[in-house]
Amino acid sequence: MDELVYFYPEGHEAHQEAGHPERPARIETIRQWLQEAGWWDQYPHLEPLNLSMEFLSTIHTPEYLKRLEKFSGLALSLDGDTYTTRASWQLALNAAGGSAAVAGAVWRGQGQRGFALNRPPGHHATASAGMGFCLLNNIAIAAQYVLKHPLENAPNARKLAIVDLDLHHGNGTQDIFWERNDLLFISTHQSPLYPGSGSLEERGAGEGLGCTANFPLPPATGDTGYLTIMEGCILPLLDRFAPEMVLVDVGFDPHWRDPLGHLRLSAAGYGTLISRLTGWADQHCDGKIALFTEGGYDLEAGAACAQAAVAALLGQPWEDPIGPSPRPDGESWWMVYQKAREIWQLS
Ligand SMILES: [Zn+2]
Known part of the structure; x- marks a missing residue:
């Protein structure tokens, strides 16, 4: 069994628009940093x-x-x-097919961990519409592949x-x-922020x-808030549901440092979150865990988070070259944490 399997979106540079933040350099910087x-x-x-x-x-x-095939044939935008x-x-078909390949390989035990570097991204694409830079929902297709598609030499x-x-x-x-x-x-996400959905209810x-x-996390949640929610809510919810594999959508x-958000997570903090999920998978589902990229618009921050994530998947030491936010974390995430514990009856 391979310790890790990748998907790399060959030719993805042909999906780009001048000045758009969802650009090829995002994935290329990640690839370079993983190579280094x-x-x-x-x-x-x-x-x-x-x-x-x-x-x-x-x-x-x-x-x-x-509609997507037709719009792409004419190079039209799906929305603003x-x-x-x-x-x-x-x-988009390649990113969806690459995600399914990675999820399938980990599920069948060909790879212990998986990492799909996806462009175009996917998690905003609903059943009936692409939006928010996303065309096909790669991670949903990957999950559906393992749940429903006939598999060679493996049950679903x-x-x-x-x-x-x-x-x-x-969304x-x-x-x-x-x-x-x-x-x-x-889903953990900044709130309020695009696309506006994702309330506790x-x-x-x-x-x-x-x-x-x-x-839905307030600005300045930071490493401590994230880790508290991971340990006090997300891992207990995984315990309760008992999935047979964990798929992680890794927006960076x-x-x-990201120009689109204010959550103040560090790359080291990101690695800790992935190592908690990896540890959970090791304990409960034969270590079956795979990552799928989404957003992340500061090139170096994204690449540092990707390195941190791979270090966590491989159980290897890693040092954060960027370090923590120079500004202090806020405390209002505590309200979300308390309310979530109540709603989900976790206390
Ligand atoms: Zn995003």
């Missing part, structure tokens, strides 16, 4: 799976898939934030968890799994009631 740390070349890089439209239609509506180029449709998983650590609420992923009880969706519906958990925009 000695954590890149020796691990397998998986080819994207060729997923059928029939399978993709179990996550996105057929109408949206057709979300551009396409003529290469975007194929690159019965229950998975997605933990979304991006600065922004993963698309929440929307897709809202009424399902085979996936626990947990949003907990799923129907059979999925209690399978969505949101942690909670970092204190």
Whole structure:
């Protein structure tokens, strides 16, 4: 078994728009930093799976898939934030197929851990619409692949968890799994902020009631607030749901240097969060954990968080070259923590 398997989005530079923050240098800087740390070349890089439209239609509506292909063919924007180029449709299929390949490899035991470097990103894409720089919901497709797609030499998983650590609420992923009880969706995100959803009270519906958990964090939450919520809420929720594998959406925009957010997380703090999740996976699901990139718009902060995350996956020591925020953490996250403990009856 390989210790780690990657997906790298070959050709992703063809998805770009001048001046847009979701740009190729984000992934290229991460790749360079992983290479410099000695954590890149020796691990397998998986080819994207060729997923059928029939399978993709179990996550996105057929109408949206057709619309995305058509808009990409004409290089039109889906909304004010979300551009396409003529290469975007194929690159979105590659990111979704690469994410499914990584999740499948970890699920089958081909790799102990997985890391998909995705462009275009995915977690804002709902069943019927791309938005917020996102075209296809890569992590939702990866989870669905392990839950529902016929697999060679392996049964499907019965229950998975997605933990979304991006600065922004993963509204698309929440929307897709809202009424399902085979996936626990947990999101930490700054609030208020785009896209505006993700309150403590949003907990799923129907059979999925209690399978969505949101942690809307105030600005300046910082490392201590994040770690307290990880240990006091997120890990206990994983204990309760007992997923057979953990998929982590690693937006690196909670970092204190990110231009889009104010959560004041450090790269070392980010690594600690990933090592807690990895430790949980080691104890409860044979170490099956895979990461999928989302946002992160300060190039060096994103690359430092990615290094911290890979160090955590591999259980290797790592030093944060950027360090903690020069400004102190706030304390108002405590209210969210207390309220969440109450709502979820964790005390
Ligand atoms: Zn984000």
